[in-house]
Amino acid sequence: MKKLTNMAYNLIYIDDEIGKRDAFADSLTDNSDLEIKSYSPSNLGETRDLIFSNQELDGVILDLKLDGVKYEENTADYTAPSLATAIRSKIVENNFKNEFPIFLLTSQDNLEKYYKYDLTSHDLFDFLFFKQKLGEVNNYPQKIISILDAYKTIKEEGKKMNSILKVDLSGLINVNLPSKFYDSDSASVYDISKFVLKKIVLRQGILISEEVLAARLGVDIEASQDWEQLKVFFKHIKYDGIYSQVWNRWWSHKLVSYWREVFPKSPPLISLNATERVEIIKKQYNLPELKPATPIEKASGSKFWTVCKVYNKPLDVRDGILIEMLDSEPWHDKMYISLESILERDYKGKKISIHPSEIDRVNDLKEGY
Numbered sequence: 001m002k003k004l005t006n007m008a009y010n011l012i013y014i015d016d017e018i019g020k021r022d023a024f025a026d027s028l029t030d031n032s033d034l035e036i037k038s039y040s041p042s043n044l045g046e047t048r049d050l051i052f053s054n055q056e057l058d059g060v061i062l063d064l065k066l067d068g069v070k071y072e073e074n075t076a077d078y079t080a081p082s083l084a085t086a087i088r089s090k091i092v093e094n095n096f097k098n099e100f101p102i103f104l105l106t107s108q109d110n111l112e113k114y115y116k117y118d119l120t121s122h123d124l125f126d127f128l129f130f131k132q133k134l135g136e137v138n139n140y141p142q143k144i145i146s147i148l149d150a151y152k153t154i155k156e157e158g159k160k161m162n163s164i165l166k167v168d169l170s171g172l173i174n175v176n177l178p179s180k181f182y183d184s185d186s187a188s189v190y191d192i193s194k195f196v197l198k199k200i201v202l203r204q205g206i207l208i209s210e211e212v213l214a215a216r217l218g219v220d221i222e223a224s225q226d227w228e229q230l231k232v233f234f235k236h237i238k239y240d241g242i243y244s245q246v247w248n249r250w251w252s253h254k255l256v257s258y259w260r261e262v263f264p265k266s267p268p269l270i271s272l273n274a275t276e277r278v279e280i281i282k283k284q285y286n287l288p289e290l291k292p293a294t295p296i297e298k299a300s301g302s303k304f305w306t307v308c309k310v311y312n313k314p315l316d317v318r319d320g321i322l323i324e325m326l327d328s329e330p331w332h333d334k335m336y337i338s339l340e341s342i343l344e345r346d347y348k349g350k351k352i353s354i355h356p357s358e359i360d361r362v363n364d365l366k367e368g369y
Contacts, residue, residue: 218274
């Protein structure tokens, strides 16, 4: 999905750090279609009114600790969640006209201290960015633009999910979206945008990432010079709805259907090991430089259908260790890590918890090493 307009998006950035504020804004606007005006926070009502006085506003970026630096110009005694709440309330008062996204830009230290455990604040923002990573090789500007584009598309398509996702939802098994998403008057643009991003695009299930696509095709991406060419043959099952210009995803159900269509005499894709899958694909498409993926250390199966959450490498579900999933939906795939990542303790520090049902099994497996 390409950017919907050649015109620049206009954003307001509120931050109390005068000396660094413009530099942060510049790092987002360099070589991008973003125009950002930065301001110091004043009292809550004035800052909110400043934001809504801009009739051409497309989005707002907020620093988390707006009350962190005290000086004459800054009279703020509130943080970003309070201002975001005021903004969301004003949007409701305006009957959701001209909805716009709210981005949170903060330091990792402040995130840990003031935001991480304030769960009520997590639903106020469309996306979170770290100041320390601005200027590095990242796609923060592209992610901001993709969210702004998503808002525009949702409005233009009348909040119709089939049009927004560019798929017939009735053809998807086990996908029963909350009822409000089938009624354009019940869901806000923000509701739809965040739901699609958090529950569909960023989770494996209805859509799958490039790494999971490769795993299901049995291909070792790094070792296969023909991988990019193979993706061309699967371009018609690629997702091209909102957010697709940043997050590359493929339809999982279309992959299975396409395999049956192109290889009618082949057994189901899931029943073949990696070598068998790759040999079939190489013969069909004349791609001699495709290499089959191999199991992670301590694993043996190669009927790959997922990836290890730690290593992002192909993993046979039979070798995987189930991990806990927060806020899961029926259409989300279960997530696994490899035994190797546990034995090497590489899963530590990655906010991964082994599922309680797997504890005894993991302990038994450890004894073998």
